[in-house]
Amino acid sequence: MKKVLIVYWSGTGNTQAMAESVSRGVGDGGGESILKDAGNATADLVKEAEALAFGCPAMGAEVLEEGEMEPFIASLGSAEVGDKSLGLFGSYDWGDGQWMRDWADRMKGLGAKLDGEGIIVQLEPTEEALIQCYELGKRLAG
Numbered sequence: 001m002k003k004v005l006i007v008y009w010s011g012t013g014n015t016q017a018m019a020e021s022v023s024r025g026v027g028d029g030g031g032e033s034i035l036k037d038a039g040n041a042t043a044d045l046v047k048e049a050e051a052l053a054f055g056c057p058a059m060g061a062e063v064l065e066e067g068e069m070e071p072f073i074a075s076l077g078s079a080e081v082g083d084k085s086l087g088l089f090g091s092y093d094w095g096d097g098q099w100m101r102d103w104a105d106r107m108k109g110l111g112a113k114l115d116g117e118g119i120i121v122q123l124e125p126t127e128e129a130l131i132q133c134y135e136l137g138k139r140l141a142g
């Protein structure tokens with residue numbers, strides 16, 4: 001059974017709903033889903049996982065949330081994420097998705113195999129976005 005680690009940060013629940021859909025997809029795809037909020041995630045958990053999904057809304061000025069998610073991401077190197085499939089997702093509001101483009105480039109720079117360019121949704125995820133998250137989970141479990 002493939003171990004898929006999902007790490008997310010969410011202030012008002014939008015990105016959390018996306019994370020939960022990814023997790024359901026992993027389970028239905030036959031994988032083992034490990035769902036953690038960023039405050040409880042460690043680089044060691046990432047190292048042990050076989051595939052990854054990370055979620056964070058656009059915060060600050062088009063950056064990751066700085067209290068928990070940014071330190072978590074900054075703790076990772078190619079030893080943890082290199083050559084692993086990774087899906088990114090998150091909610092935003094008034095921007096144009098710059099935070100996700102920057103984040104995707106950063107993770108590619110560590111050698112992660114990005115699944116698409118990241119699933120982004122304005123504010124509360126639509127049914128369509130939740131289905132995309134679910135399908136991401138299924139692919140990561142496969």
Ligand SMILES: Cc1cc2nc3c(=O)[nH]c(=O)nc-3n(C[C@H](O)[C@H](O)[C@H](O)COP(=O)(O)O)c2cc1C
Binds near residue numbers: 058093122123
């Ligand atoms: C402090 C703060 C900073 C934000 N910065 C941005 C931003 O730079 N760009 C953007 O598109 N949305 C920004 N937003 C909007 C959030 O990304 C949006 O409300 C999102 O749905 C929150 O997701 P969550 O429910 O998972 O916390 C910001 C929101 C807050 C509270």
